[in-house]
Amino acid sequence: MTSTRIDRRMAALKEQGRPALVTYMMGGDPDYDSALAVMKALPPAGADIIELGMPFSDPMADGPAIQAAGLRALKGGQTLKKTLAMAKDFRAADDDTPIVLMGYYNPIYSYGVEGFLEDAKAAGIDGLIVVDLPPEMDAELCVPALEAGLNFIRLATPTTDDKRLPTVLQNTSGFVYYVSMTGITGSALPDTSRVGEAVGRIKAHTPLPVCVGFGVKSPEQAAAIAAAADGVVVGTAIVNIIAATLDADGQREGDPAAAVSAFVASLKTAMIEARA
Amino acid sequence: MTISAAPSLNSFRAGPDEAGMFGIFGGRFVAETLMPLILDLQDHWQRARADADFQAELDHLNRHYTGRPSPLYFAERLTEHLGGAKIYFKRDELNHTGSHKINNCLGQILLAKRMGKTRIIAETGAGQHGVATATVAARFGLDCVVYMGATDVERQAPNVFRMKLLGAEVRPVHSGHGTLKDSMNEALRDWVTNVEDTYYLIGTAAGPHPYPELVREFQSVIGREAREQIMAAEGRLPDLLVAAVGGGSNAIGLFHPFLDDPDVGMVGVEAGGRGLSGEEHCASLTAGRPGVLHGNRTYLLQDDDGQIKDGHSISAGLDYPGIGPEHSWLKESGRVDYVPIMDDEALEAFQLLTRLEGIIPALEPAHALAEVVKRAPAMDREAIIVMNLCGRGDKDIFTVAKMLGLEM
Numbered sequence: 001m002t003s004t005r006i007d008r009r010m011a012a013l014k015e016q017g018r019p020a021l022v023t024y025m026m027g028g029d030p031d032y033d034s035a036l037a038v039m040k041a042l043p044p045a046g047a048d049i050i051e052l053g054m055p056f057s058d059p060m061a062d063g064p065a066i067q068a069a070g071l072r073a074l075k076g077g078q079t080l081k082k083t084l085a086m087a088k089d090f091r092a093a094d095d096d097t098p099i100v101l102m103g104y105y106n107p108i109y110s111y112g113v114e115g116f117l118e119d120a121k122a123a124g125i126d127g128l129i130v131v132d133l134p135p136e137m138d139a140e141l142c143v144p145a146l147e148a149g150l151n152f153i154r155l156a157t158p159t160t161d162d163k164r165l166p167t168v169l170q171n172t173s174g175f176v177y178y179v180s181m182t183g184i185t186g187s188a189l190p191d192t193s194r195v196g197e198a199v200g201r202i203k204a205h206t207p208l209p210v211c212v213g214f215g216v217k218s219p220e221q222a223a224a225i226a227a228a229a230d231g232v233v234v235g236t237a238i239v240n241i242i243a244a245t246l247d248a249d250g251q252r253e254g255d256p257a258a259a260v261s262a263f264v265a266s267l268k269t270a271m272i273e274a275r276a
Numbered sequence: 277m278t279i280s281a282a283p284s285l286n287s288f289r290a291g292p293d294e295a296g297m298f299g300i301f302g303g304r305f306v307a308e309t310l311m312p313l314i315l316d317l318q319d320h321w322q323r324a325r326a327d328a329d330f331q332a333e334l335d336h337l338n339r340h341y342t343g344r345p346s347p348l349y350f351a352e353r354l355t356e357h358l359g360g361a362k363i364y365f366k367r368d369e370l371n372h373t374g375s376h377k378i379n380n381c382l383g384q385i386l387l388a389k390r391m392g393k394t395r396i397i398a399e400t401g402a403g404q405h406g407v408a409t410a411t412v413a414a415r416f417g418l419d420c421v422v423y424m425g426a427t428d429v430e431r432q433a434p435n436v437f438r439m440k441l442l443g444a445e446v447r448p449v450h451s452g453h454g455t456l457k458d459s460m461n462e463a464l465r466d467w468v469t470n471v472e473d474t475y476y477l478i479g480t481a482a483g484p485h486p487y488p489e490l491v492r493e494f495q496s497v498i499g500r501e502a503r504e505q506i507m508a509a510e511g512r513l514p515d516l517l518v519a520a521v522g523g524g525s526n527a528i529g530l531f532h533p534f535l536d537d538p539d540v541g542m543v544g545v546e547a548g549g550r551g552l553s554g555e556e557h558c559a560s561l562t563a564g565r566p567g568v569l570h571g572n573r574t575y576l577l578q579d580d581d582g583q584i585k586d587g588h589s590i591s592a593g594l595d596y597p598g599i600g601p602e603h604s605w606l607k608e609s610g611r612v613d614y615v616p617i618m619d620d621e622a623l624e625a626f627q628l629l630t631r632l633e634g635i636i637p638a639l640e641p642a643h644a645l646a647e648v649v650k651r652a653p654a655m656d657r658e659a660i661i662v663m664n665l666c667g668r669g670d671k672d673i674f675t676v677a678k679m680l681g682l683e684m
Contacts (some may be wrong), residue, residue: 057583058457058569060464061307067451079581105305106568110582130566132305136295157309157473164312184311204487 004126005098006151006174009048010209010230019271020175021046021222022211023264024102025238026053026069028078030250035073037257038242039090043097045261046268050090051129051235054083054103061068061131063186065236068243072250080107080116084123093125100127100153100174105141113141117148125176125219127151129187135167142171153180156202165205175209176202180216180225186236187215196228219270226271234267288535288611291602296572298487298605304484306571309468318486320391323492330386335384338497341415342372344379346498348505348662353632358626361515361655363648365665366502366530369637375497375667376526377408377479383494385412388475389657395419395474399463401428401456401522402592402671403435404638410444420444423462425454428592435671453586456596460570480523481600484571488600495529502662503533503607510660516541516651520644521614522558524603526666535611544603544649545643547589548616558587560599561607561614574601590619590675591639593667621646623679626669638667639675 003011013020023042028035042050055070055078062070077079087099101120108116108130120128128145135154142152151174159182160168169176180195181187199210212225213233225232241263245254291298304314324330338344347370351363352542368376388396396413398420400406406422411490413420421654422439426448429436439446452458467476517534519527521544534540548555557563560575569584577585577597589595606612622639625646630636637645644663652661669676677684 058452058461060461060570061309061468063465064451071452074583081581104568106576106578106584107582109568109573110578110580131307132571134306134308134311136303136311137302156291159309159312161312168308179309182471184465187469204574 018113023047024235025050027083028073041257045264063184102129182276192224221272223270301601316581360652361659369668386561392477399459410442420541498529514660524600547594
């Protein structure tokens with residue numbers, strides 16, 4: 001398979017000895033223009049990879065913060081088509097930062113897998129994370145996505161034991177996303193020494209970079225993870241910062257892009273210092 | 277002589293396959309965290325179903341705790357009133373806890389026990405499955421948490437109190453729109469968090485494989501008994517089976533043992549709510565299209581973007597935007613017909629049965645009954661209908677009073 005923006009970015013970071021900062025945001029939260037502004041602000045603030053959330057009405061692996069963000073986006077009229085358009089708009093000014101679409105399968109299935117992959121590729125998408133497609137369902141989207149030249153990034157979890165890891169890693173590319181605990185997004189983070197062990201366990205099975213997420217909320221936590229993994233995924237904390245700039249009806253009061261930018265910069269600084 | 281044990285290729289009873297698929301429907305669409313748990317469940321289920329001791333314990337509980345077999349009752353006055361086919365009711369409303377839900381709960385709690393789980397979680401809409409789950413959790417001394425939409429918690433106060441009396445914790449679900457599907461999301465979130473000690477006791481024949489299969493097997497006691505009972509009563513199989521479908525567990529339980537009898541017709545009755553032209557219905561098979569939700573591919577009510585809609589029905593037990601995957605397959609294969617019945621038709625049937633037979637049905641089987649009322653008069657007097665009277669109506673009297681504009 002040809003290398004993607006993700007592969008190139010990961011290789012470059014490895015060479016520099018820097019950890020990857022992977023930032024998640026919900027496409028269309030709270031509206032298309034505000035979300036696009038946030039997206040554009042991420043790379044200058046220090047984000048190495050952008051995970052762009054595809055809102056879904058029934059996000060069963062997500063905690064309250066990302067559930068609420070999805071509902072705000074849907075209320076604001078976001079659709080999968082618009083999320084792809086958002087990536088395309090972003091690409092007009094940034095052809096380097098990798099974009100990973102993250103969400104659930106039904107909107108993609110409804111869109112049609114073939115057409116989706118074609119449009120995602122054309123929009124400059126590099127990879128997919130689809131929470132409810134385990135390896136057992138690889139024929140649905142994973143295999144066609146790999147054939148289309150997209151990375152399919154799999155979640156490994158504390159319940160993924162050594163026996164199962166090869167199954168999970170089989171069609172994984174780009175990087176491995178280690179979910180640091182059993183639970184939903186935005187829950188408490190377990191002690192970082194156990195994260196280090198888990199990363200080591202995964203690395204024994206794959207040459208791919210391992211990024212760790214689910215529960216990273218502060219620069220201090222990001223720094224601790226960065227010392228043990230190839231990258232850190234921050235999602236809920238960013239979504240919460242966006243939510244804090246909205247009024248009770250989900251309308252903009254403050255400047256989400258500026259607020260996110262400041263937070264991401266603080267994460268980046270702490271992570272780089274952790275490796276220094 | 278060797279007789280192949282493999283199911284016939286022409287059988288409607290052979291599914292699901294090893295991947296949990298009924299044709300394109302079913303499957304295991306879950307987060308990786310849950311995947312090892314589901315494989316573990318499948319392993320225990322395969323061994324349990326082949327274990328005579330497991331079957332014997334379940335049979336014993338069905339008989340002495342639930343009160344099985346439930347009677348097959350000839351509804352003489354209703355038959356006379358409609359003037360057509362002979363109408364029999366499979367009376368699962370007489371079960372302990374008042375509905376067919378207990379059949380599944382007993383089977384699954386025995387599985388949970390075998391797996392060494394100490395904590396049971398469940399989702400519930402009207403509270404029937406929640407009550408049945410709380411009941412078996414009490415019987416086996418396990419902790420129990422039931423997720424229930426916040427609005428349902430208010431509307432179904434008696435069932436909430438029952439669950440609490442039985443020792444269960446009822447957690448109101450405020451996320452999403454606070455409906456049954458949100459309760460299921462919340463139960464899945466709990467399960468993903470508490471993977472070590474928790475067993476998710478799904479209430480209907482849906483969800484990731486092996487749930488649709490194991491719930492069907494535990495509910496098939498309904499159809500197996502009905503088959504024996506109708507043979508004893510009439511000396512032949514019925515012409516038509518009728519059952520309500522929400523998630524579809526009582527219907528698959530009645531239908532499955534008859535699927536390979538080509539002369540037995542079958543109708544599943546969906547909640548047509550206030551009509552299929554609007555948004556206020558739950559007729560996923562009639563008005564939905566295939567999609568992926570809660571671990572399986574099946575017919576779903578969804579918008580053009582694949583976002584799941586909220587359903588509506590007078591009957592909270594039918595108020596779910598999906599349907600068990602085997603029903604989706606049975607619809608596409610043409611083996612079973614699925615039709616909608618509107619709120620007001622169900623309400624009328626509810627009153628008819630109460631007055632003619634002295635049986636207050638739940639609003640779910642009242643939907644099935646409304647279809648019987650439509651079909652029976654056009655059928656021959658020698659024809660036989662068996663309808664699953666899957667629940668009693670005590671829980672619904674408040675809703676019915678409100679619909680009729682009466683003060684209680």
